Amino acid sequence: MAETIWFNKGALTEHHLHDVPLSELADQAVRMKIESFSVTANNVTYAVIGDMFGYWNFFPAEGDFGIVPMWGHAVVEESHHPDFVVGERVYGYLPMGTHLDVFPGKVSAAGFTDMAAHRQPMSPIYNQYSRLNADPEHDPAKEAERMLFGPLFKTGFLIEAMFRRENWFGADTLIMTSASSKTAMGLASVAKDLSPKIRRIGLTSQGNLGFVTNTGLYDEVMAYDDVSALPQSASVCVDFAGNSALLRSIHDTFANQLRYSCLVGATHVDARGMNSAGASGGELSGPKPVLFFAPDHAVAAVQELGPKGFGEAVGRSWKSFLTATENVVDIEERTGLDSAATAFVETLHGQMDPKKGIIIRP
Secondary structure, eight states: OOOEEEEEEEEEEEEEEEEEOOOOOTTTOOOEEEEEEEHHHHHHHEEEEEEEHGGGGGOOSSTTOOOOOOEEEEEEEEOOSOOOOOOOOOEEEEEEEEEEEEEESOOOSSEEEOOOOGTTTTTTGGGEEEEEEEEETHHHHHHHHHHHHHHHHHHHHHHHHHHHTGGGGGSSSEEEEEEESSSHHHHHHHHHHHHTTTTEEEEEOOHHHHHHHHHHOOEEEEGGGGGGGGGOOSEEEOOOOOOOHHHHHHHHHGGGEEEEEEEEOOOOOOHOOTTTTOSSSSSOOOOOOEEEEHHHHHHHHHHHHHHHHHHHHHHHHHHHHHHTTTTTTTEEESSSHHHHHHHHHHHHHHHTTTTTTEEOOO
């Protein structure tokens, strides 16, 4: 039996367990049994803007329902492909469920691409799977950290690369909202290593000040209520929080001193206002915010550095990040798809403790 969690795309707190008998495996296909995946704000973003960017299309459900994509590990349970044997483990994009059938193409020792017809219109970044036997990023002792931080870290890596490519738009300060988020931490770590002259300021809630400060990734940590006290200098802002009132406050504080405004994720699209208007309506002061779509920047980075060069650059920064954040987050394992759905709803409502990393074993 194959099980998945189906969410109502228009009301994400509504969900149910959907199960179907496993069908006969197609020729040249591989059936993977899902071992583990993480639940983070990244998964909420996939659901909230799923229709806008096609995230619901990777693992289709029916009608008003969809399956949320996750990042995790799986093992080959059955194979009708000559290059794959039962027992091989992979890492990549998975449904919130127990099984996934893929049609491997572009097969190498290090990985493959799922060539299933319905996945081809979407970004190829999400269709690529790593074969753990020859994966330079794989560390058996850090599988949980990879699931929790890996995709989010790469987004942070790509944001820093974009800013550095643009000479930071002439700014000397980087302001990050939701500084306790994993993507913000990734960006702060990469900027600390690769753009050390840029001052890193993290904004967070009063309750998370201690946690964010203890990461050691920021030059300065401030509460949201203190935005008006931010030091005035040429700055860029990366908004992970998705709160339009906060974004307006930052724009009003800096006005023309704000050289670039970047929107990342969309866990609170209604609060942010995707039309770049603030809480009280009207256009924001300073530059118009630009939504950052990581897959497009990933393709550009791979073209610029080459696949090998890009992989090596990410690998160096990833190892530095793991060292910097060791013991910052407590790993909590939960069992069963019901626990995955509960963790997703908790994250959707902002109830998840940033010091806790949730790993699901379905």
